[in-house]
Amino acid sequence: MVGDMNDHAPALEIRDLTRSFGSVRALDGAGLCARRGEVTALLGPNGAGKTTTISCATGLLKPDSGSVEVLGEDPWQAGADLRARVGVMIQDGGLASGATALQLLHYGASLYAYPLEADEVAEHLGITDFGGTLVRRLSGGQRQRLALALAIIGRPELVFLDEPTAGMDPGIRRTVRDLIRALARTGTAVVLTTHLMDDVEGLADQVVVISGGRTVAAGTVDEVIAAHRAPDATLTVTARARGVAPDAAEALSADLRATARLHGVDLELSTGGAADLESVLLDLIDEPDAGGLAAATARTREAR
Numbered sequence: 001m002v003g004d005m006n007d008h009a010p011a012l013e014i015r016d017l018t019r020s021f022g023s024v025r026a027l028d029g030a031g032l033c034a035r036r037g038e039v040t041a042l043l044g045p046n047g048a049g050k051t052t053t054i055s056c057a058t059g060l061l062k063p064d065s066g067s068v069e070v071l072g073e074d075p076w077q078a079g080a081d082l083r084a085r086v087g088v089m090i091q092d093g094g095l096a097s098g099a100t101a102l103q104l105l106h107y108g109a110s111l112y113a114y115p116l117e118a119d120e121v122a123e124h125l126g127i128t129d130f131g132g133t134l135v136r137r138l139s140g141g142q143r144q145r146l147a148l149a150l151a152i153i154g155r156p157e158l159v160f161l162d163e164p165t166a167g168m169d170p171g172i173r174r175t176v177r178d179l180i181r182a183l184a185r186t187g188t189a190v191v192l193t194t195h196l197m198d199d200v201e202g203l204a205d206q207v208v209v210i211s212g213g214r215t216v217a218a219g220t221v222d223e224v225i226a227a228h229r230a231p232d233a234t235l236t237v238t239a240r241a242r243g244v245a246p247d248a249a250e251a252l253s254a255d256l257r258a259t260a261r262l263h264g265v266d267l268e269l270s271t272g273g274a275a276d277l278e279s280v281l282l283d284l285i286d287e288p289d290a291g292g293l294a295a296a297t298a299r300t301r302e303a304r
């Protein structure tokens with residue numbers, strides 16, 4: 001909606017963020033870079049620090065240390081102009097209201113100089129169907145759709161979406177994914193958090209993995225998988241043998257292992273497919289020395 005499609009300049013740069021709540025160190029050096037025209041997915045387990053990172057980036061929360069640059073400005077020094085260029089969709093975010101869904105969306109649009117057409121957005125996200133319902137009576141999925149509509153109605157240059165497809169049925173989830181892709185294509189920098197790997201694989205140009213308040217990996221999905229699944233001296237053999245009877249499969253495995261042992265190699269055989277992002281994430285958040293990996297993937301990014 002805004003900007004040049006080929007412009008991939010950073011829209012959000014976060015460095016070395018720390019933030020504690022009492023004795024809980026929610027952020028412990030987190031960092032990320034999100035670019036215009038790209039979808040950046042923030043991943044990590046519950047309590048990793050994703051929401052705290054977004055809250056610091058949107059100016060809702062002041063970090064203890066570190067720096068945040070939003071569209072080239074410090075959100076703590078900037079005025080209302082900057083806020084108008086940034087959209088935020090937060091989980092269950094303050095929508096309790098006596099207005100109807102459509103009234104709230106039209107009101108949201110009226111706050112911006114060049115908003116999207118509220119009725120068109122409502123139609124696209126299926127909000128028209130419940131447009132006359134009071135906001136406080138909406139279902140979880142309906143509320144999510146309205147919150148998303150409000151986050152994008154002002155044609156933001158940078159938009160934060162906290163679990164945008166959570167609680168949505170498969171049909172509307174697809175619509176929402178299409179919408180997010182379209183937003184990025186028109187130059188918006190989209191930063192989203194999600195626990196759904198389908199969202200990540202289908203949407204994200206970049207992923208940033210946060211664990212224990214630190215960034216433990218960053219890059220494209222393929223880079224993160226490759227960086228994590230490339231331990232030295234490992235030979236990965238992928239062999240598909242279809243129509244093998246179960247007892248023959250066992251015998252085949254035993255023969256393959258025996259052959260490998262002749263070469264001094266312990267062969268690990270599994271019925272699973274290639275490395276996927278979900279298993280890499282699980283490994284990453286368990287990893288005691290995730291810092292080393294973060295540095296390695298940061299180097300990968302710098303080299304790009």
Ligand SMILES: Nc1ncnc2c1ncn2[C@@H]1O[C@H](COP(=O)(O)OP(=O)(O)OP(=O)(O)O)[C@@H](O)[C@H]1O
Binds near residue numbers: 021025048
């Ligand atoms: N206002 C607060 N007061 C006290 N502790 C907080 C507060 N907000 C967050 N925390 C703590 O900070 C840590 C990071 O929380 P955060 O909400 O950022 O995680 P998250 O990655 O967004 O998790 P989820 O995936 O569950 O949404 C957690 O240990 C959480 O309990």
